[in-house]
Amino acid sequence: MRKRTRRIAAAVFAFSLVAAACGDDGGDDASTADTTATAETTATEETTAPADTTAPADDPVAAAQAIVDQLRQIPTEIPVTSSITEPAPKKKIAWLACELPSCAEVGEDAQAFADALGWELKTINIKSFEPAPGVQQAIDWGADYITITGSPLALFQEQFDAAVAKGIKFAFGYTTEDPQTVDGGVEGLLTTMGDDSSVYTNGERMASWMIADSKAAANVVMVNIRDFQVLVAEEEGLKAGLAAGCPTCKFEGLPVTIDDLGAGKIPQLVVSYLQENPDTNYVHFAFGGLPTGVSEAVKTAGLSDKVKLTGVDFSAPNLQEVVDGTHSVWTSNPKAMALGLMFHACVLDAAGVEFTDEREAAKLSTFFIDTPEAAKAILDSGGLQNWKGPEGYIDQLKTLWAVG
Numbered sequence: 001m002r003k004r005t006r007r008i009a010a011a012v013f014a015f016s017l018v019a020a021a022c023g024d025d026g027g028d029d030a031s032t033a034d035t036t037a038t039a040e041t042t043a044t045e046e047t048t049a050p051a052d053t054t055a056p057a058d059d060p061v062a063a064a065q066a067i068v069d070q071l072r073q074i075p076t077e078i079p080v081t082s083s084i085t086e087p088a089p090k091k092k093i094a095w096l097a098c099e100l101p102s103c104a105e106v107g108e109d110a111q112a113f114a115d116a117l118g119w120e121l122k123t124i125n126i127k128s129f130e131p132a133p134g135v136q137q138a139i140d141w142g143a144d145y146i147t148i149t150g151s152p153l154a155l156f157q158e159q160f161d162a163a164v165a166k167g168i169k170f171a172f173g174y175t176t177e178d179p180q181t182v183d184g185g186v187e188g189l190l191t192t193m194g195d196d197s198s199v200y201t202n203g204e205r206m207a208s209w210m211i212a213d214s215k216a217a218a219n220v221v222m223v224n225i226r227d228f229q230v231l232v233a234e235e236e237g238l239k240a241g242l243a244a245g246c247p248t249c250k251f252e253g254l255p256v257t258i259d260d261l262g263a264g265k266i267p268q269l270v271v272s273y274l275q276e277n278p279d280t281n282y283v284h285f286a287f288g289g290l291p292t293g294v295s296e297a298v299k300t301a302g303l304s305d306k307v308k309l310t311g312v313d314f315s316a317p318n319l320q321e322v323v324d325g326t327h328s329v330w331t332s333n334p335k336a337m338a339l340g341l342m343f344h345a346c347v348l349d350a351a352g353v354e355f356t357d358e359r360e361a362a363k364l365s366t367f368f369i370d371t372p373e374a375a376k377a378i379l380d381s382g383g384l385q386n387w388k389g390p391e392g393y394i395d396q397l398k399t400l401w402a403v404g
Contacts, residue, residue, distance in 0.1 A: 203237025
């Protein structure tokens with residue numbers, strides 16, 4: 001169970017960390033004003049950095065460094081142990097794949113999961129903000145379970161209710177809805193992997209990296225598409241982490257839109273901000289697709305030696321920039337494993353077994369890549385655009401499913 005106090009910002013919809021939105025952003029004076037981060041601007045969370053990394057409160061740099069050191073380790077185990085003793089009965093499961101590159105990464109092992117289980121899989125292509133027809137198609141197909149990421153429940157509430165009434169159950173990823181095992185959760189929703197609490201924590205962790213790296217002198221601007229509550233949660237986590245660990249650090253938001261991203265405007269928006277705010281020493285990006293072209297624009301403007309570029313949820317181009325020295329740090333986001341854990345929730349349900357560690361699993365696994373050597377090692381390990389999860393993670397899941 002979890003209890004959270006959410007600070008609701010301008011965003012009204014949840015989405016994947018690499019998702020994109022339509023329309024203009026409405027601004028947010030409280031978030032975009034150049035202010036020193038304070039505790040009053042934060043959200044309250046129970047999913048914070050591991051307690052055993054805490055250092056004395058009077059040594060914020062040491063406290064932050066302890067967290068960073070721990071999170072440089074690449075996870076080797078999936079974050080679940082709940083299991084079944086014999087294979088689950090055969091089921092029909094639908095994967096609703098959106099039109100964005102992120103969904104291709106989430107779903108790249110969907111068939112492998114289904115094949116391991118002997119389940120029938122139907123992949124249904126949807127539009128991120130028009131998921132209802134796809135959900136209806138899954139219902140008409142006779143799905144026992146439906147998996148979907150990013151699209152907020154409000155966009156397909158009617159179809160969701162109809163499906164649940166038929167006994168169909170759902171597994172979500174990268175949204176803010178609470179599963180049925182959580183106080184006040186949604187009936188028929190088995191899990192929400194990579195939810196806002198997970199993303200909030202990743203923002204806090206990045207704050208620790210900045211505090212340690214800057215020796216408690218970080219002046220941060222975050223480039224973000226605030227149309228998605230999940231990304232707002234990351235921003236809140238970063239702001240809260242700075243406020244808690246470094247009262248003298250500063251934070252400001254730079255809201256952008258999908259139109260800005262599609263038109264290639266973000267590099268100039270960042271450069272203009274840095275020219276107007278010359279004390280800024282860190283530019284943070286909410287996900288890996290945002291900083292395309294930024295490092296070159298910053299270099300052309302003669303600002304490369306004044307700022308460090310950081311981000312959450314890397315893709316291969318971001319890692320190459322870490323190798324090249326133009327980006328400083330990125331965190332992982334195991335999107336393929338997220339879908340595997342959504343399948344895991346369905347498998348346990350099919351077998352009548354409680355998903356006791358769902359909340360722990362929902363945080364997903366993450367780590368820092370902040371050296372050229374670490375970035376190159378990942379790039380050389382198979383050329384994947386993303387880190388799918390711990391090595392052999394599918395085999396680990398198969399063992400839990402009694403099919404390994």
